[in-house]
Amino acid sequence: MAEKNKSQAAHAHDDQHTQEHFREKHLMLDPLPRGQMNDMVMEAMTSKPTWKYWLTVIILGSIVLYGLGYSWYRLIVEGLGIAGVNRPSYWGIFLVNTVFWIGISHAGTFISAILRVFKAEFRRPFTRIAELMTTFGLVQAGFSIFMHMGRAWLSYWLMPYPNERLLWPNFHSPLSWDLLAITTYLLSSTMYLFLPLIPDLAMARDKSTGWRKTFYRILAIGFRGTEGEWTHLRHAMNIFAYAIIPVMFSVHTIVSWDFAAATRPGWNSTIYGPYFIIGALHSGMGAAAVVLAVVRGTMKNMTYFIRGEHFDAIGKLMLIISMGWAYFYFNDYIVQWYGGDKWTKALLHFHEAGPLGWMWLSMLIVNIAIPWAVLWNSKWRSNPWIISIVGILINVGMWFERYLIVPVSLSINRMPFTWRLYIPAVEVYLSLGTLALFILFYVIASKLIPFIPVWEVQEGQLAHKLSKFGRETVVTVSELE
Amino acid sequence: MIKRLFDWLKQPLGLIAVGIVFLAVFSVAVYGLSLTQKAPDQPIQFPHNKHVGFGIQCLYCHPGASKGPNAGLPSQAKCWACHNQIARTQTSELLAPLKNAVESGTPIQWVPVAQVPDFVQFNHRAHIAAGKNCEDCHGDMTKVTVAENPQVFNMGFCLDCHVKTAGEDKVLLNKLADCGTCHY
Amino acid sequence: MATVTDLNISEVKLSEEYVGKWGMFINQDVCTGCQACVAACSMENNIAFVGPEDAGYGRTMNWIRIERFWDGEYPEIKMTSRQPMMCQQCGHAPCEPVCPAFATVHSQAQQLNLQVYNRCVGTRYCANNCPYQVRSFNWRDYKRPEPLPNQFNPDVTVRQRGVMEKCTFCIQRIHQAEDKARSEGREVADGEFTTACAQVCPADAITFGRVDNPESLVSQLTKQYEGLKHLPELGTLSNVSYFKGG
């Protein structure tokens, strides 16, 4: 009897221990009262900015002013000659950045739409942060496209509208598909960012005073949380979650068609669509990990919302995507190689052994070798430092990949008399400008937008329970919707 | 300090002041814009209506129209050939610039009125040969003094007429509506 | 008003059927690489010079370039036949469909590949997709100090920065000749006019004319020398034929 009691006590102790363990590990099993979570999020957002914050804003702001403002002004007034583009590398870093930023933007949709559709519960606290990445990234992509144009002030000609010239855009051109797709994607991802934000804005409205109150009152558009409002919102979000996935796939596929539809050696590849998508997710997930780690490290109360389990989950995705990317890259490579076209062979050789061979090699190392070497270990995966370093590396690697695809591949064509290297010039400033603007957007948004969708977290916490199956305590999730 | 300024601006008087400043800036901008849209003045207020009224053919002064791309402006020798014989030329104040120009041997600096952008390669001869009349594009010169452009010579204006001219003739339409007909 | 509905929409010509209108035959065997065509083209078409830095960086604006390669090793080395490359005025041009603004389109009347400067927004996609790499882009507003602009040909637009340009087969001369022939009520005769490059070529390596007329000199020469097209495997149906020679 005593023994039984003892064992029961031990069991109870074990139970408690298990529960503790679960609470510590899983946000969903560590519920806090809603009000407290609200306060935590509000505090993170409204706390008085430190000097470090202002310093960051000033540094980023000046990079944006010089890189995007002044350099772009020069680019427009003096022409693209101050950039490094030439014959035959007519496209340079601008297009690299476009592809890169569109790639980054894919992670946001992936996390908040695909994971929502598949009810991956770990997504809950960071859907917002990821969605912001979509919108902010797309803005940079758009900027990069307009920078790249020789006469950017005439870019409105690419929009279909009736005019006295009796001319419409050319819908045969992958670029005009691109423009439509990016516009669609930018609009829909912004809307998709906004819809789940409304309840949180309403929360912020209720919790703030002063100018913030006005600000959030306007943004919350009068949301109260009635049954009807929730129903409309839920339906809309559901539609969005499903519909935005093909849009997202189409965007990067079309971006890949800009290259794949061309007659150039190396570009003309049928695998480019999926290959670009997996590449986009690769860099996007990496960027998401970095952003999460930074948000967790710099903002108040975020250690509660963002935990090792989230990095763990992202790490798993990164590992899988890295494998997928390797598979697609190899697929593209072997088919091109096997085809034996002399120009394609020259191009592959140029990639590997040319002056930028180091880039090719490091691309393979950081995109494949490092994720595979590091991310199999769940302890390492859960460490924000490790995963964000891997994330940064993957992003560098993916940027290299795009660099190899755009200017480096352009160096080689069917007219060897024109082969020439591309040496970036003012593009570097403009690229840094877009990067700084991307970060600056986050830095500013961190003070204006509730980064954690509290209602979604609470919804998740309500749905999670610890249940006992026989002797084991496991997590169960009830489907609320 | 700034707060007080804002407070002052929020009250009705402040709002009115803001409104006035805004209106002033806006109208200056609009005026500036309208200035850029205006052609400079002609050196001589040339009365087209009178000259056409005397029965002078367009091609007399602008003979290039039937010969080549530009209609051309008459040389002052041509003006003077007639005006020399008109007594009033010697005294008229309006004609003083002409007299001065001829006597000093400096060309008159006309300001072209009807013009197409320089990326449009326009050829008068082809249009005259196709049976177009001057007034189809330049308007009725018996009604204007200093020439004005009745039309905005934009692409729609040109293309519309080209398409109408081609009518059912598809070969001609191909030719007339080809981008390379005007732009090269 | 005739609209396109009256026309046969699926009028796209198959490669076997395609016959261009204007074309060139280039006899590389006699081309001496003297650059007279480059100079003539630049003078005729108001092409900008770019200066050493840009020229050395692959930004030359010339619409025609003369390529030469090396064959063998010293002392058995030879220069390959000089290869003048200009826009091949493809019948099925890869550059055309990729322009989002319809700035480069196919002229139905002249069967030429047009570049409409004022419509160009400068995406440079066409240049990427041109397998012959013959398009040049106005990277800057290239300066031609006074009084050099006096030399400008008024029949050809002076291009602004940010605009793509390329060989037009001297379309201004085509128009002039056609206009003249029309006013005289006849067809343009073979050899009545020619492009600036063909006109100047001291070696008569370039011949220009109607390729749809089997009697024209260019057709005759193409036939006689069994002229070959560049990169025919791409199906561009170029209108310039080359004879490499030995």
Added chain:
Amino acid sequence: MTETVNLLAVFPDLEPASDAVEQLRTLGVTDDHMNVISGVPVTEPMLGRPHAWTNVPRIALGGAVLGMSGAFFLIFIVPYLYPYPIQVGPQAYVPGPPSFVILFEITMLGTLLSTFLGVWLESFFPNYRRLPYVPEISDGKIVVFFTCPEASQDKFTKTMTALGAEKVTIAEARQL
């Protein structure tokens, strides 16, 4: 017509709120006259409320149709709007595969735009009028909002308090 009054009952949790809905119904308040305001999406079955009707999917469908017709316009009508055929390379005036791309993108744009618009239309957003509300909703409270005869206001208040309502007040329209 009896005078009615709008009441707000603030509940800390889902169960008492659903009980309250049940209770109200027995007290003769029809479903039309109640509403539940919450900070998390509580679904109708949880509260035992009838299914709320939404037109968002229909509006989305309408948008899709609109988008598709816009796409058809661009694909099939626009090439014929030119007074002359513009030919690019070897492609037909109405190119096959590219048309699908345009069709897809613009249809999706229509769908998503109208979905978004649907939310606004259906919820009468933006709405800056004064509305009955209590800020505690944001902190996870569930508010049952109902209309009852003025006469029985006390009875309703008591019932609600008994069911666990933290606060029962007259619903005051307030600036959100």
Added chain:
Amino acid sequence: MSKNFSRRDFLKLAGVGATTTAILTGCGPASRYVKREPYMQMPEYTYNGQSTYYATTCRECAAGCGLVVRTMQGRAIKTEGNANHPLNLGKTCARGQATLHGLYNPNRVRGPIKHTRGERLYAFDEDPFNGDFPDVAANLSWDDATQVIADALTKYKPNEIAFLMGAAPDHLFDFVTDFTSATGLNAPIRFGALSMFEARATLSKAAENLFGETGLPFFDIGGAEIVLSFGANFLETWLSPLPYTRGFTGLREGKTKQRGYFVQFESRMSQTGGKADEWIPIRPGTEALVALALGRLAFERRGGALPRAFADVNPKEAAEKAGVEFETLERLAVLFADKAGALAIPGGAALGQSNGLEVAEAVLALNAIPDNFGKRGGVYLSALAPTETEYHRPASPKEMEEFTAKLASGEIKALFVHGVNPLFELPKALNFKAALDKVEQVISFATFPDETAVEADYIFPDHHGLESWGYQRVFTGSAQAILSGAQPVVSPFYDTRATVDLLLAAAQLVGGKFAGAVPFKDEVEFIQSKTAPLKNEANGFFSAVDLPTFNASFQQYGGWWKTESAFGAPNTEDVLNRDFDGAEPEFNGEGEFYLVPFVSPTLAEAGANKPWLQELADPTTTVMWSTWVEINPETAEELHIDNEDVVKIISEFGAVEAAVYKYPAIRPDTIAMPFGQGHTAYGRYAEGRGANPADLFSAEYNQAGDILFGGLKVKIEKTGKKLAIPRLESMMGVYGEGLGEE
């Protein structure tokens, strides 16, 4: 995009704030309005917007090609070849095309200037593509100028006055010849760097020695079946490149029903050599040996008694010395002997060696084997121009040295320089600058602010060639005798004056024998007095009933020429009946490399100030805008020199620096450099660009008086600097550089 530049300049000036304004106005009509000035007196043959074409003569080199210039509203738009002109038959070279960039060059002498020697004639900055570099304004009137010349004519004794003129045998030369011979002044002397690099003196001397009469041989390449060229760069700048290029087309297109075979012997592959079916890199200096060996082998193949000329040579030894396989020589000898239309041409750096004359003679003698003299596909003597009785070649460098010595001795007090830029064109070794310093008064008639003009006391600019009247004798290249006519196609752009008019005015001012020597009203009258006798000549291209008609036709057709061939058949009796010792030349200098200087085919001696010529890719290396030195890649590897390394090339007489171009078609013991750049004045596009290989030359001459530009041995030294040479070709695509190791 505009004929007027207002919008563009506006944009450039605009600061950040002004950009919006500029764009807005740029869209508005105001920016489009330019004041239009109509003609005051419209010429009756012109209509606005219609082109007028004028026939004239190209003055870019001395060849004398006919041009038709398209003008519109008084602006010259485009030069085209004169299709009637027998010399060029409607074609031009690149320089002829770019002549408009001379006419409208941003740096010209804008009027008569009194000037301190050495002072700049235009502002200049390192970057000629930005900024405005105005020319020095005129500070004299033309009356003053006339007075200055009149003063010079009266102040100095006749033998103290000298005229130095360009190589072109034109009306000005005739005028000055008449003027000086009638007044006892020194006879004018003509010189041009091209004639120096063509070794024209050697070629004509060889012809004289072999054929017994003076004259410039003409080689009918078009009619030949096999052509052996010993360094002759006839497709580039040699003598008259257009007819020779036409001849080459004839060779290739097989007017003889068979594609002709072309072999080039030279140590560095020239543009011409690049077109050869066989390029044979023989050692510099062995050209004569190789020619003699080929002659002997060919004769042996044909059979018969070996002539004296080829008797002494040992072909095997010759092949070994020249660094050629003996079998190659044998094979070529067979080809040469068996073909009816065989032709051998001497030229290029081979003649600029101490045995240059023998090279020329030996190669010319080869033509005796097929005995093609005076026959189709063979060697002719060039037709003399209609007003000419004897071939009159420009001064050889040796004669220039004598002239320089005369200047240096102070014998000449006043020097008139026209149409030549001796400070650039003459090798530094001649020290013309020092000689010029000794001359009391230097008057330049330069159109452009060239080096010599900078060292002149007065500059009285002549019109540009397209603004001036004249005629020019065609000295070679055409079967017909041609007097090419020139007329202004546009009115002078600046305040310039024809030198003939200026000299006439000065002569009138001085009066006396000067006025009597040239009794003409103006330049045109002088020209017409010279062309008038042609009216009565038979077989003219046009005939005229009276003189005015003749003069009008002369202008309209761009000159006068005969319809029948005027080629001379050389007297060939003694050609093979002479001894050749086959000795190798002596090379100057200690260095390990033979230096092959060649004239840049696109720039030549005076093209450097024309931006489009600068931007033309060199036909062999595709280099633009600069000077390079060609080194065999293997040699470069041995010396650890890479592309674009700046090396110092040192001869005993000077040193220049240039960037290396690894040129695969040059002998490993040879380096080559183009002539044409290295200006220290001459306008913003020419100045401070590249180097001049003529700085390396020694002041030594061959028997014919040509400088030994092909007889130098030089050292090269690395400087450690790098200098990008802009090239059109891709280093990756053409040379595989930067593609990674294979």
